[in-house]
Amino acid sequence: MDNRFSNDKQIAVVSTFSDLLNTDFKGDVNAVCWQRNLVGNFKEIVSKLELKADLTEVSMEDLHALKLSEQGSMARDVISSDFQLLADFGASPSLNLIKSYERDEELGFISTDVYSFHIDRSPIGTDTFLCTYHGAASEILANHQAKQKILVPEIRQKLKELHNGPESEFENFLMEHYFDLHYQAKADARGINLGLGHLWRLAVDYPDKQVLPCVHRAPDEKDGEYRLLLIC
Numbered sequence: 001m002d003n004r005f006s007n008d009k010q011i012a013v014v015s016t017f018s019d020l021l022n023t024d025f026k027g028d029v030n031a032v033c034w035q036r037n038l039v040g041n042f043k044e045i046v047s048k049l050e051l052k053a054d055l056t057e058v059s060m061e062d063l064h065a066l067k068l069s070e071q072g073s074m075a076r077d078v079i080s081s082d083f084q085l086l087a088d089f090g091a092s093p094s095l096n097l098i099k100s101y102e103r104d105e106e107l108g109f110i111s112t113d114v115y116s117f118h119i120d121r122s123p124i125g126t127d128t129f130l131c132t133y134h135g136a137a138s139e140i141l142a143n144h145q146a147k148q149k150i151l152v153p154e155i156r157q158k159l160k161e162l163h164n165g166p167e168s169e170f171e172n173f174l175m176e177h178y179f180d181l182h183y184q185a186k187a188d189a190r191g192i193n194l195g196l197g198h199l200w201r202l203a204v205d206y207p208d209k210q211v212l213p214c215v216h217r218a219p220d221e222k223d224g225e226y227r228l229l230l231i232c
Contacts, residue, residue: 055100
């Protein structure tokens with residue numbers, strides 16, 4: 001078993017789905033990893049799925065309709081089990097085949113796409129779950145190694161110019177356009193790759209949260225290789 005997550009203060013490592021759900025976020029811990037060595041051929045599944053858009057949601061019906069080898073069937077069983085566990089918990093999982101996400105290049109000095117380090121926000125208490133089965137994996141960053149982009153002086157000044165309104169409305173402007181959710185890695189930052197096959201639970205920003213939300217981002221995709229990601 002790969003133990004590279006065990007020594008990180010940000011991450012709690014568990015060995016069951018029940019522990020993934022029930023391990024408390026506290027102190028520096030805002031990410032829980034159900035660490036696994038999965039069996040099966042996930043690449044075969046990716047090769048047989050149809051990419052209908054740069055990001056295609058794969059239904060369980062489409063997944064189960066695939067004609068697969070024994071190894072491919074083992075991989076499918078893993079995905080189906082994860083999907084059902086999350087659904088039974090009350091989450092709304094989505095299995096995505098990803099060529100690429102849409103890029104936000106409109107402003108140049110700040111972006112609000114998922115390739116930028118960011119946090120998730122919700123009006124109610126919830127968590128983000130994700131697992132990469134194939135392709136490049138997501139990355140997280142310790143909060144002390146990240147700085148909110150709206151606090152970077154040059155960026156903040158340009159946002160004020162873009163706002164061009166009363167100072168009293170500026171903070172609302174930042175929230176309405178999701179600028180406040182995005183972070184910049186500090187010079188000495190060390191991102192943590194979430195790896196393949198592990199099911200993660202990440203802390204979200206919501207009222208009465210107990211810890212800082214987990215800063216994370218989507219990876220740059222590898223040329224010619226699609227990602228297979230379960231997320232909710």
